[in-house]
Amino acid sequence: MSSAHVIPSAVVDNVHRPADIGALLGTVRPTETKPYVVIKYAQTLDGRIATSSGDSRWISGEEERRVSHALRASCDAVVVGVGTVLHDDPQLTVRMVPGASPIRVVLDSTLRIPDSALVLADDAATTIVTTDRSSAGRRDDLRRRGISIVVVPAGPSGVELDVALNVLRHQGIRSALVEGGASVITSFLSRNLADRLVIGVAPRVFGSGTNAVKDLGVEEVSKSLRIERRAVHLAGEDVLIAGDVVWPRNRSSPLRGVLELTAAPGELVGTERRGVGLQRVGGAANLVGIAGVETGAGGDDERRGVGNELLDQL
Numbered sequence: 001m002s003s004a005h006v007i008p009s010a011v012v013d014n015v016h017r018p019a020d021i022g023a024l025l026g027t028v029r030p031t032e033t034k035p036y037v038v039i040k041y042a043q044t045l046d047g048r049i050a051t052s053s054g055d056s057r058w059i060s061g062e063e064e065r066r067v068s069h070a071l072r073a074s075c076d077a078v079v080v081g082v083g084t085v086l087h088d089d090p091q092l093t094v095r096m097v098p099g100a101s102p103i104r105v106v107l108d109s110t111l112r113i114p115d116s117a118l119v120l121a122d123d124a125a126t127t128i129v130t131t132d133r134s135s136a137g138r139r140d141d142l143r144r145r146g147i148s149i150v151v152v153p154a155g156p157s158g159v160e161l162d163v164a165l166n167v168l169r170h171q172g173i174r175s176a177l178v179e180g181g182a183s184v185i186t187s188f189l190s191r192n193l194a195d196r197l198v199i200g201v202a203p204r205v206f207g208s209g210t211n212a213v214k215d216l217g218v219e220e221v222s223k224s225l226r227i228e229r230r231a232v233h234l235a236g237e238d239v240l241i242a243g244d245v246v247w248p249r250n251r252s253s254p255l256r257g258v259l260e261l262t263a264a265p266g267e268l269v270g271t272e273r274r275g276v277g278l279q280r281v282g283g284a285a286n287l288v289g290i291a292g293v294e295t296g297a298g299g300d301d302e303r304r305g306v307g308n309e310l311l312d313q314l
């Protein structure tokens, strides 16, 4: 006689077959300063988004990739880092389902993007977010090809994401699908700029390769990022897991990152979002909000002092 146990089904808010794009996407909630940001990637069971040689095609099956295209078609922008452009040369258009392609956004602080990149082809609009570390001549060349170029301050890992998102929002973008790679995913998560995670899990194990998410400074389980309002879907052989991104309230590392930025003159000081802590120093003249513009007095040392003082308070 069989001794198999029957366990009551786990509590998941939504289990759908086939995939329901609306349930995966969640409630689109842009703010005045930022589009609604959804991070989407396909990983193996052991959390890899590429093999050790950088190969990621294709980790997931056709049905899961069709879901990716449907998510693209539901968003105003699709965002990748220049690393993904260099590795994979994606088109980032909607091809597997009916629907319009979103604006393609590449984060590329020094304009390493090759002229031959497929994302520069004219089958959809493309914006490159760069910094003043890129050459003005190259920016002009790309503009002549019809590519929109946005220059924002440099951040700790490339372009300053808060400002980039603010610019995109002011251009009318309400929702952005961030498709990777690992560095960009990590930047969005560590800065608490992602609203929702959609992960396609393929029935594969690589053993080594590129982790989907790099170090987020989580040292205790209780301080880990979690997802809430989950939706779980089956897509062919793959399982899609989605949820709203939630960091514990007492997590200090995203703010620490912002504070470190305050040390360099001319760099972004903070943002409205995380400016709550910054504003507690009493509206110091050298700390301003979302545009990342520095005003008033205060040299390096003074800004460092403000930063440390704040860290003590937090």
Ligand SMILES: NC(=O)c1ccc[n+]([C@@H]2O[C@H](COP(=O)([O-])OP(=O)(O)OC[C@H]3O[C@@H](n4cnc5c(N)ncnc54)[C@H](OP(=O)(O)O)[C@@H]3O)[C@@H](O)[C@H]2O)c1
Pocket: 040, 041, 042, 043, 048, 049, 050, 054, 055, 056, 059, 080, 081, 082, 083, 084, 085, 087, 088, 107, 108, 109, 110, 111, 112, 155, 157, 158, 159, 160, 161, 179, 180, 181, 182, 183, 184, 185, 187, 210
């Ligand atoms: N399985 C999947 O779903 C999937 C999806 C996408 C990619 N991938 C894989 O991921 C790998 C690429 O990942 P990756 O980490 O090398 O590249 P990436 O995250 O696509 O791009 C990283 C680059 O973007 C630029 N960047 C600009 N602003 C940034 C910011 N705020 N934060 C982070 N990066 C910023 C930086 O270059 P600059 O400093 O020059 O600006 C950085 O080196 C490839 O192997 C690809 O196949 C897998």
